[in-house]
Amino acid sequence: MSQHFAVRMDVALPPDMDPAERAALLAREKAYSQQWQRSGHWPHIWRCVGEYANLSVFAVESNAQLHEILWGLPLFPYMTMTITPLAAHPSDIALDAPAP
Numbered sequence: 001m002s003q004h005f006a007v008r009m010d011v012a013l014p015p016d017m018d019p020a021e022r023a024a025l026l027a028r029e030k031a032y033s034q035q036w037q038r039s040g041h042w043p044h045i046w047r048c049v050g051e052y053a054n055l056s057v058f059a060v061e062s063n064a065q066l067h068e069i070l071w072g073l074p075l076f077p078y079m080t081m082t083i084t085p086l087a088a089h090p091s092d093i094a095l096d097a098p099a100p
């Protein structure tokens with residue numbers, strides 16, 4: 001049974017970070033993020049328009065697994081996160097779908 005969380009990640013990189021170091025860090029972040037997306041545990045990632053921030057949805061087995069994923073982000077030291085636990089909405093039409 002998976003639990004869902006909305007996570008907003010705001011990124012603040014030091015303006016004086018070495019460009020090569022910045023490029024390598026972002027490449028590692030992309031690879032790490034895409035690995036979790038392919039696993040099914042990170043089903044949505046959206047850019048917040050006009051901001052260096054994203055809004056993501058995670059589907060995980062536990063708080064501990066979400067912590068592990070977020071803690072492992074290469075950009076973690078440069079991020080501020082807002083985490084919202086999600087529950088099924090009673091008006092969600094997916095809940096009305098007949099069983100296959």
Ligand SMILES: O=C(O)C[C@H]1C=CC(=O)O1
Nearest residue numbers: 011029030033053054075
């Ligand atoms: O650009 C971002 O929003 C930060 C970060 C989160 C995943 C990823 O690939 O980059």
